[in-house]
Amino acid sequence: MERFFQYLFDGLSLGSIYALLALGLVVVFRGTGHLNFAQGEMAMICTFVVWQFNDWGVPLVLSIILGMIVGFALGAGVEATIIRGVAKKSQAGVFVVSIALFLGLNSLAAMIWGSLPPEQLPGLFPDEPDDFQRIFGAVWRYEYIGVLAVALVLMGLLFLLFAKTKFGLAMRAVASNPESARLAGIPTGIVLASSWGIAGAMGALSGTLWGGIVGELNAGLMFTVFIYASAAATLGGFDSPGGAVIAGLTIGVGEQFLAGYFPGWIGQEMKLSAALLTIFVVLLVKPSGLFGSTKVERV
Amino acid sequence: MSLLEVRALSAGYGPVEVLHGIDLDVDHGEMVVILGANGAGKTTTMRAVSGMIGRSGSVTFDGVDITRTNAEKLVGMGIAHVPQGRGTFPDLTVMDNLRVGAYARSGGIAADIDRWFAVFPRLAERRDQRAGSLSGGEQQMLAIARALMSHPKLLLCDEPSLGLAPLITQEVFEVLKKLNADEGLSVLLVEQNANLALKVAQRVYLLETGTVVASGSAAQIASDDAIRKAYLGA
Numbered sequence A: 001m002e003r004f005f006q007y008l009f010d011g012l013s014l015g016s017i018y019a020l021l022a023l024g025l026v027v028v029f030r031g032t033g034h035l036n037f038a039q040g041e042m043a044m045i046c047t048f049v050v051w052q053f054n055d056w057g058v059p060l061v062l063s064i065i066l067g068m069i070v071g072f073a074l075g076a077g078v079e080a081t082i083i084r085g086v087a088k089k090s091q092a093g094v095f096v097v098s099i100a101l102f103l104g105l106n107s108l109a110a111m112i113w114g115s116l117p118p119e120q121l122p123g124l125f126p127d128e129p130d131d132f133q134r135i136f137g138a139v140w141r142y143e144y145i146g147v148l149a150v151a152l153v154l155m156g157l158l159f160l161l162f163a164k165t166k167f168g169l170a171m172r173a174v175a176s177n178p179e180s181a182r183l184a185g186i187p188t189g190i191v192l193a194s195s196w197g198i199a200g201a202m203g204a205l206s207g208t209l210w211g212g213i214v215g216e217l218n219a220g221l222m223f224t225v226f227i228y229a230s231a232a233a234t235l236g237g238f239d240s241p242g243g244a245v246i247a248g249l250t251i252g253v254g255e256q257f258l259a260g261y262f263p264g265w266i267g268q269e270m271k272l273s274a275a276l277l278t279i280f281v282v283l284l285v286k287p288s289g290l291f292g293s294t295k296v297e298r299v
Numbered sequence B: 001m002s003l004l005e006v007r008a009l010s011a012g013y014g015p016v017e018v019l020h021g022i023d024l025d026v027d028h029g030e031m032v033v034i035l036g037a038n039g040a041g042k043t044t045t046m047r048a049v050s051g052m053i054g055r056s057g058s059v060t061f062d063g064v065d066i067t068r069t070n071a072e073k074l075v076g077m078g079i080a081h082v083p084q085g086r087g088t089f090p091d092l093t094v095m096d097n098l099r100v101g102a103y104a105r106s107g108g109i110a111a112d113i114d115r116w117f118a119v120f121p122r123l124a125e126r127r128d129q130r131a132g133s134l135s136g137g138e139q140q141m142l143a144i145a146r147a148l149m150s151h152p153k154l155l156l157c158d159e160p161s162l163g164l165a166p167l168i169t170q171e172v173f174e175v176l177k178k179l180n181a182d183e184g185l186s187v188l189l190v191e192q193n194a195n196l197a198l199k200v201a202q203r204v205y206l207l208e209t210g211t212v213v214a215s216g217s218a219a220q221i222a223s224d225d226a227i228r229k230a231y232l233g234a
């Protein structure tokens, strides 16, 4: 039973990081109908930015906020300057551009930060060996509790933004019918750029939380997380924020259970393949995901 | 001076010009209908007037030249456009659709929503349903109510009868006529059903392949034999 709760707790914490990044994918998809393959790399760059600010002496919390602002600017800037223009000409072009961004951002990070000794990102929460709480016999490290709490709070804020604010209403309107949204006076360009911006900011937080757990930063930091997040977004449905969160947490927990109970059967390397297999099977069997609307077909 | 003055309006899609220099007026408090066969350019005219597509010529609204004004600014100036077919936000609830309609202004929104619920009681019953789950007639009413939430001076309404049962069409037209008569709302209407349109509109433009081929009062048009043969099936 102890083990069960241990895997559950760890899985929820890690899953909340996947969910954050998956939510970024969903916000972009709902807003503009595109899959942003560079989402993970944008998050990785922002995590380095957080480290850089922190290294310059800026307090960590402030560095994270700055990193999220940079993430917002990066996302919004990419949408307004590159994606929108390409999307007018060809949807497939957006796919190519986001792959190019993926590669470009990856080399950029390696160029700027690659030659230094590996950067150590301090965790946001106490992570000494004895910083934990026992709940149902399982060890719940403060760091993991903190990650889960921060991720859940941010998701809650995002849902409030969507459901309760005029800006959220505008975002939903643009996603549902861009032409009528314009006719209703909604500045669709600003709304679309903002949805990429919000995704960028969430990626920054997701990367920072993950970087705090991993400890060392490198250009491949978000690769695994991005695969899990993609699996979560696919499983939950690319147009369903709630689905992305549930699927992200489920994948996190599932990963821990599989690796914990069947250590020989499915090792560290196999977990990635399992995530990719999930994507593949969902796309084949139910392309709209578990919680998405059926109109999602262009994936 | 008319509320809406369109002069030498040309517009199209990419290299293809669809409208070849159209002149058109809508007076304060007037209800004007554009008639024409499928593909004549009626929808293109509406889209060009509301700035959804590139245009040349001039469009003046309430004395202001709006030829270069962005579509999203026009609703704040008093032009509301119910596009052909897809005027609602299918994924949003009826309430949220109406809230979007009031995006460009503030104050008294709840009272306005109640007002349109009184005019369209069936929308009130479905206030929390997704617009996409409504019947065609209900969606058209919602699209019109959504447009009216912006307090327009001019309502552009593109084929509100499309795909609706005759009785529902009647109902929609009653509402438009009443708004025009009681509140002085100016309306520019596109319609294929000429008999119906001629009953509610005061003036008519006949459009053929992107050109105005005839215009006049509803009575004049209705009594012109050649036009009756071509457009009214009698």
Ligand SMILES: Nc1ncnc2c1ncn2[C@@H]1O[C@H](COP(=O)(O)OP(=O)(O)O)[C@@H](O)[C@H]1O
Binding pocket: B013, B018, B036, B037, B038, B039, B040, B041, B042, B043, B044, B045
């Ligand atoms: N989005 C578009 N792209 C290219 N051509 C279009 C588009 N919409 C309409 N057209 C063309 O413009 C002409 C006028 O269409 P439209 O204004 O929709 O006519 P109506 O509303 O009178 O039926 C038609 O020949 C149509 O094929």
Ligand SMILES: [Mg+2]
Binding pocket: B042, B043, B044, B084, B159
């Ligand atoms: Mg039309």
